[in-house]
Amino acid sequence: MGYKIVLTADRTLMSTYNGSQFIGFAACFPKVLPQWLYSRIFCPLKASAEGMSRTAPAGLRKIEASLVKAGFRGEEIAIAHPERLGKVIDSSTKVVGVTTSDPLGLGPASSTFSSLIRREPYTSHFFRKLLKDPALMASSAKIIVGGPGAWQLSRDSTRQMLGIDCLVEGEGELIAPQLFADAVAGKPLPSVVTGGPVPIEDIPLISGPTVNGTVEISRGCGRGCEFCNPNMRVVRHLPLERILEEVRVNLGIATKITLHAEDVLRYKARGMKPDRAEVSKLFTEACKLSDRVGLSHIALSSALAEPGAVEDIAELTGAKSGRRRVYAQTGIETGSPSLIGLHMKGKAKPFTPDQWPEVVRESFKLLGDNNWVPCGTLVMGLPGERQPDVAKTLDLIRDLRQCKSLIVPLFFVPLGELKDSDFFKPDAMLPDHWILLAECIDHDFYWAPILMDELFAQNRMNAAKARLFRLASWYMQHRLKPYMELMREGTNPIRQDLLGELEKDRPASPRDEVEA
Numbered sequence: 001m002g003y004k005i006v007l008t009a010d011r012t013l014m015s016t017y018n019g020s021q022f023i024g025f026a027a028c029f030p031k032v033l034p035q036w037l038y039s040r041i042f043c044p045l046k047a048s049a050e051g052m053s054r055t056a057p058a059g060l061r062k063i064e065a066s067l068v069k070a071g072f073r074g075e076e077i078a079i080a081h082p083e084r085l086g087k088v089i090d091s092s093t094k095v096v097g098v099t100t101s102d103p104l105g106l107g108p109a110s111s112t113f114s115s116l117i118r119r120e121p122y123t124s125h126f127f128r129k130l131l132k133d134p135a136l137m138a139s140s141a142k143i144i145v146g147g148p149g150a151w152q153l154s155r156d157s158t159r160q161m162l163g164i165d166c167l168v169e170g171e172g173e174l175i176a177p178q179l180f181a182d183a184v185a186g187k188p189l190p191s192v193v194t195g196g197p198v199p200i201e202d203i204p205l206i207s208g209p210t211v212n213g214t215v216e217i218s219r220g221c222g223r224g225c226e227f228c229n230p231n232m233r234v235v236r237h238l239p240l241e242r243i244l245e246e247v248r249v250n251l252g253i254a255t256k257i258t259l260h261a262e263d264v265l266r267y268k269a270r271g272m273k274p275d276r277a278e279v280s281k282l283f284t285e286a287c288k289l290s291d292r293v294g295l296s297h298i299a300l301s302s303a304l305a306e307p308g309a310v311e312d313i314a315e316l317t318g319a320k321s322g323r324r325r326v327y328a329q330t331g332i333e334t335g336s337p338s339l340i341g342l343h344m345k346g347k348a349k350p351f352t353p354d355q356w357p358e359v360v361r362e363s364f365k366l367l368g369d370n371n372w373v374p375c376g377t378l379v380m381g382l383p384g385e386r387q388p389d390v391a392k393t394l395d396l397i398r399d400l401r402q403c404k405s406l407i408v409p410l411f412f413v414p415l416g417e418l419k420d421s422d423f424f425k426p427d428a429m430l431p432d433h434w435i436l437l438a439e440c441i442d443h444d445f446y447w448a449p450i451l452m453d454e455l456f457a458q459n460r461m462n463a464a465k466a467r468l469f470r471l472a473s474w475y476m477q478h479r480l481k482p483y484m485e486l487m488r489e490g491t492n493p494i495r496q497d498l499l500g501e502l503e504k505d506r507p508a509s510p511r512d513e514v515e516a
Helices: 021-028 035-042 058-069 108-117 122-131 134-138 156-162 176-184 240-250 276-289 300-305 307-317 337-343 353-369 387-402 431-458 463-488 496-503 510-515
Strands: 005-009 077-079 095-099 142-146 166-170 192-195 214-216 257-260 293-295 326-333 372-380 406-411
Touching (some): 005 058, 021 108, 058 077, 058 095, 058 176, 108 122, 108 372, 108 406, 214 240, 240 257, 240 276, 293 307, 300 307, 300 326, 326 353, 337 353, 337 387, 372 387, 387 431, 431 463
Parallel strands (some): 142 166, 166 192
């Protein structure tokens, strides 16, 4: 084999999620489903006989490209299947690079679900399984870990427990080549390195396909929410021709393309209002190359500020005609104007914080009218949140029931400027929080079966897999049923006797140390 460098990620990042990025939310579930069912339906993986993976997360492809650009030969680098490392790692391997988004299960979605169910989330389970792979543990290769979840590994003791030699926080294209070169040469590595925003000219073109055809079009956000990574404040847009080149790379094996940015609607915008002409040009050119073009994230304020861009994308992708739907993740965060003004003034721009609840309502209606399906997140337990704030969010979520959508409630996680705040946990929940949580779950169980049927048809999923999806949905709904009645009454449904039973099979993990 002779691979000096092996790049990989755990199952929850390497999976295609059966063709839908939004099924990827299942990576944050606590371990309540039988593993065979979870792995087959929510998180399937494919590998070659040699243990290689045909696709990889977009961030991992960027690191691969940066290494080649720095002088490493492509044949020295392997993109490895996370559960076939023994076929790839050998005595020639000097360094293993791992990207992660939620290594300890402390991210907003996984910490929310696992706090309520008190089982380890799949994200941390599979990350730990990867680092404990026998082939990796038997190797003398250095382990370098990076990615959006790197912040969870900041403690020296946590990295030592997991056998991590070097942690890369922030963007890695500029600093990774030297770290990997030092590792290959046998030189000592720093325990932690921080990378700042990478200029557009230094973001390399990928040379291999990404998971679900993900193509980065912009990097950063610029809205300045206090709980976001500082790097997100520097907005950079990639040139159209470079984007199209990465689309072509993916079309070698991909059946769809996912244009990715924190807010796709603001591609090449000079301020907070979208540039309709640039967005339309982007989708026009991408749709010439593929008849299945989707996107990752949008901002609701961008949609309402330039409804023409929403309409253009619906027309170009076939959503307007009903041929398919456009799915987009977006942030609701709260229905409280005062919390928007306190922590995320830029989120509402070009509107004001006082207009935020109406921005959400009108944006959801606009998106629905154009056959878009928003998947909205909201944050419970923001610093300074009080009962009136929760009540306003509850009113907003009830108003959204008529909109075909998914709503994911998240517990506040201290990040960015709020990193010194406390994690929000179930014992801090007000009665209104429990009612809000139940309202979100009811909303999702109402719309999920309808959306699943549409998604199965759109992705041409076979009948057997569709039945397994429905089985998994029924199983989760059945497991939650005893809790739901109490939550609707504003009562904490978590019973210590149940928690004791659930805790029995949860293995110790570095997460326990961090939470302690």
